Amino acid sequence: MTTLVFGHKSPDTDSTGSPIAWAWYLTEVVGTPAKAVLLGEPNTEAAFMLQRWGLEKPEIISGVAEGQAVVIVDTNNPAELPADINAADIRAIIDHHKLVGGLETAEPIDITIRPLACTATIMADLMGSSLSTAPEAIKGAMLTCILSDTLEFRSPTTTDHDRALAERLAGDLGVEIPAYAAEMFAAKSDVSAFSEAELLRMDSKEYAVGGTKFRVSVLETTSPGMVLDRKAALMEAMGPVAAEDGVEQVLLFVVDILNEEATLLVPNDLVKTLAEKSFGASVSGDAVVLPGVMSRKKQIIPALKL
């Protein structure tokens, strides 16, 4: 049976590239036939990565059969995985998020979670010297994952270890990091094809603050104007999206990668209060700039208060 390797729903670059890298390693190095699949349409940066390195877009699956051998990467949260995940034969988990609880296995398996910026960095450690035998496309995918998750080393989640690996891969591949990252971020910033509701759900996690459920959405971009020009329509879409998804409110943080700041849209008093209490911001109008804020994991989620 071919082992399926996948990340979370709403695949970003790490959740698209890391399964491809791990499926290569399992198949070619370990000798366990494996295939990367996706749980949704990849975002525009992930699609750029596939095209740039000549990788086929992995098949998109909607569920897993009972007993299907799977490796889960870039998440350990059942809410971000197929509803039937605990009936699958989970063979391994490789992740860099906090432990949520909820996944269960029938036997002891390989689980590797590390507080690093990127799943691909953990995989490189697990691959050891085999990484040097990886085709350029695999190294290119892993480099793209690290530059994406670290926002080219600007995000506070970046560790020296992520950076050293990215620099080594870029050296091997003859890639200039600043020019390549600019191409990646331009691809990520091109969100013209998406509806407001799609933008609000594109890179989003649910999080409860004292019983109130939020959808905490982030859009990382080098062209914040492209998103903020649609501010009114985005705020209008928040109500229906929140209602449909069973949360109280959508929070949209537009992260300006180059200026290293986030703009939070403020559609109502609930978000105004939250912005003031969480970030000590003084809010006037329907948006507030939060200097230095780039990471949902490190800076936004831990700060949220009501």
Place this chain on the structure above:
Amino acid sequence: MTTLVFGHKSPDTDSTGSPIAWAWYLTEVVGTPAKAVLLGEPNTEAAFMLQRWGLEKPEIISGVAEGQAVVIVDTNNPAELPADINAADIRAIIDHHKLVGGLETAEPIDITIRPLACTATIMADLMGSSLSTAPEAIKGAMLTCILSDTLEFRSPTTTDHDRALAERLAGDLGVEIPAYAAEMFAAKSDVSAFSEAELLRMDSKEYAVGGTKFRVSVLETTSPGMVLDRKAALMEAMGPVAAEDGVEQVLLFVVDILNEEATLLVPNDLVKTLAEKSFGASVSGDAVVLPGVMSRKKQIIPALKL
């Protein structure tokens, strides 16, 4: 703040020795002050290990303070940990059991779970070349953990990796494995000081079979007669222990390490049916011998049916 390193309640050799080894590594190699502690009285084999290698018995704690930095080893099951464990600052988990779910962390942390026989083997991999700088007492503790969890390589949980490490450590220490393991197992087999209720709870895990809760207890011994001579009293103690612990029935498997078989006590029809359905045994009388059965994890728990 000193980081506390501990295993599960009812500490066996691995849950006593592995915390000691990891606290050494954190303190002396990583530079993070750490201390091994216990969640209960160590069993007789663990006590032998401490005495044999000149190690102080770790302090026994009954709970952890909110925000206390802890490393959890040899379990990921909240039921085997202090009730307040999720309020602690869990820094890492190192384990070789199936993922149970229930532990949660506030941030991404280091989690390493591997399908190996022994926690100490995983630690050796994580320590890398630092292991060679460990004092003899640390190497001796790690060797003892591996020989204990593998029943001197007889248990089907044993991997080549566990075995190779044990042989390397024994070589370094000038220890003859067969003679040393015999001493360990003699210590483990000396259960004369324990009451029947203590024996039933000494190495025990709760497990539900189709809604019926069992306490699945194992006594590994080279002197099965010493336990089986107390069969009547053990069966009499099962009712009160089950009632007190909120389970339907205690299952006691007396594992004969040298003859590689287990004897299951059969106090009633419930256990008789379970023995027949689970192990294809034909039961007459109040005990049944199960040839080759040595591992709760690999052979007993996966087989249980009603």
